[in-house]
Amino acid sequence: MPGNKTLDKISSELIKQKKKISTAESCTGGLIAHYLTNISGSSNFFDRGIIAYSNIAKIDLLNVSKDLLEKHGAVSKEVAYAMADDIRKQSNVDIGLATTGIAGPTGGTVDKPVGLVYIAISTSEKTNVKKFKFSGNRLENKTSTLHAALNMLYEELKG
């Protein structure tokens, strides 16, 4: 699990830059929001988090189109992009962070194996999506995704 240092640096930057963040998680299931809200005073920079586990939740709560889900699948660059973009816009914050992936041990296919994860960060200027392939058990894959997401977030904040 990430140490307090990473979280402290992120919260310091968010507060210094007066930026707010919201999260849209699938495979991490709330882990990222849990870490961000471990910081006292996080209500100053964290607005909301959505854990869209089912496809219908992605459609209902994050305006991901049914066509996009059918064409690319829930675990895809395109859906990660759409989730991050929507959570930022719907909550009127500076940064939207999204994860979608296959934590395992079930749910993997040849094309989309266990450990495949997409992480997206959306700002008003751009939306970046990165692809990862982790190789741990379910909790390890969630934790690796958390680490990678926090690193991407810190990089984004450093500019």
Added chain:
Amino acid sequence: MPGNKTLDKISSELIKQKKKISTAESCTGGLIAHYLTNISGSSNFFDRGIIAYSNIAKIDLLNVSKDLLEKHGAVSKEVAYAMADDIRKQSNVDIGLATTGIAGPTGGTVDKPVGLVYIAISTSEKTNVKKFKFSGNRLENKTSTLHAALNMLYEELKG
């Protein structure tokens, strides 16, 4: 943190009873959803989670009325009830679980001290709200809320 036994018992009951759950968290910030989704196969019983940290998120995503928030405050029996009820109905599941409280160390008042937490469980038959007063640090209060929520959930499932 709760052992695998508590989670295993809950997931077994949910699967056996063919019941689905959604969560609406405030003070726990995603911790409960994180635990529920640590179970492999949780997509069979977990539909969605909303982390409504700001009041506007509670209004936007959980249909908590502005009047209710103004009259009783976000940390209240009434708001916990409304959050659990709405997340169950909006996601068309059997059980809605909600938390609202003051994790601390800041944000406490004489009337509503740090550690005050309301947990609500909503089913089609009834909505139960319990009041707690924890006395740990921020993470300990989140974890105590998680434990209490999982115990309430297991009691509900046992009937």
